[in-house]
Amino acid sequence: MSTRTSPARPEPITGRYYTVDVEGAPRRIYVEEAGQGRPVLCLHTAGADTRQWRHLMNDAEVTRDHRLIAFDMPWHGKSLPPEGFETEEYLLTTEAYIATVLAVVDGLGLERPLLAGCSMGGRIALQLAALHGDKFSGFIAIEASDFQGAWYDIDWFHRPDAHGGEMGAALVSANISPYAPAEERWNTLWMFMQSGPGVFRGDLSFYTRDESLVGRLHQIDTIRTPVHILVGAYDLTCTPEDAKRTARAIPGATVTVMDELGHFPMSEHPEGFRPFFSDALQKMRVPAIERAEEQA
Amino acid sequence: MLPFLTRMQSQLDDSPHLLRLGRLINDTVLMKVDGDEYYLTFDKGHLSEIQPGPSRKTPWRFAITTDRAALEEFWQARPKPAFHDIFGLVTIGRARIDGDILALVKNLRFFKEVLAIPRKEVSA
DSSP, X not given: OOXXXXXXXXXXXXXXXXXXXXXXXXXXXXXXXXXXXXXXXXXXXXXXXXXXXXXXXXXXXXXXXXXXXXXXXXXXXXXXXXXXXXXXXXXXXXXXXXXXXXXXXXXXXXXXXXXXXXXXXXXXXXXXXXXXXXXXXXXXXXXXXXOOOOSSOGGGGSOTTSOHHHHHHHHHGGGSOTTSOHHHHHHHHHHXXXXXXXXXXXXXXXXXXXXXXXXXXXXXXXXXXXXXXXXETTOSSSOHHHHHHHHHTSTTOEEEEETTOOSOHHHXXXXXXXXXXXXXXXXXXXXXXXXXXHHO | OHHHHHHHHHHHXXXXXXXXXXXXXXXXXXXEETTEEEEEEEETTEEEEEEESOOSSOOOSEXXXXXXXXXXXXXXXXXXXXXXXXXXXXXXXXXXXXXXXXXXXXXHHHHHHHHTTTOOOOOX
């Protein structure tokens, strides 16, 4: 008796490697994308990778008229660390982060994409809104704030006598909503467990020590590039208060609190997050400057 | 509080994955709830002894100080924000962690899941 297995079910997401030059040196970057239409560049959180975006990239309603592109930052996921990493202490900086995102935008030939970033990705989205707003057409800053110090010791996550990934996952579980389905809670934590040694710590160095965004928020021109901030009520790291304070400092920015979500909404609870992301895309639909020009 | 802790003790014994996670844990943890002390001694991941205090002679590795109302919310199937995690309780001032916090953090998943054992299931 022969047994037949069901055919493999492909997803619409495709992946490819690109080499882009960042600050004068090559970086091998892993990029995934799905959909067509307006480009949306998606930035993952600290200690994780593009897989956080897979649910939205597999969502036909979202990708019907949006081309979602996500990439693994160097040191993360399938992107390699730079040559000589074996003797380097990885400490992400605002400058290197900005240079990397811009190198990907230019390298992939993206014409004023929307930028959607979560956590440290949301932080850098707001930095880019302040410093390079002309390169983008809008910003969806998720679990994003101006600055808040760490309620933990970032050195916990890179020690020779413990598993940084497992500790990191156990710590960030504090930021996942109890409404998140168990399967996606654990898929979200798995990425942290897999994070390379010292990478989460190096990301958190940027996230918890660089306050430079605070003085730049007023530079963001939401007439030209709208900013919408999304924040989960169960986020202990970027609390609703942090996000609201940040939104108040950006003239014209809007903010929505997501009552049943945490710090990794697109990954921990995709069904719960989808309506908020769709609403954010609607808010980005027509750049405010174009509306103003039409009305003039 | 003791019934919650004894339930924790027996359910831990019935949780092979927690015993695997905690197989190297041989420490005493002090839980202080509304001022009442409970010394929880772990032996190879088993909660081998629950000793009510007060005691000035029992050494402990780290201590979690909180209140019963906070724990009761923590043990809801879907606690309110900040009550859903031990560090959330700390950030809102409803819990404090003293002592060797690294001993907690190195085994954070184990201790978090043990503390959450009395948590109610989400009803369908």
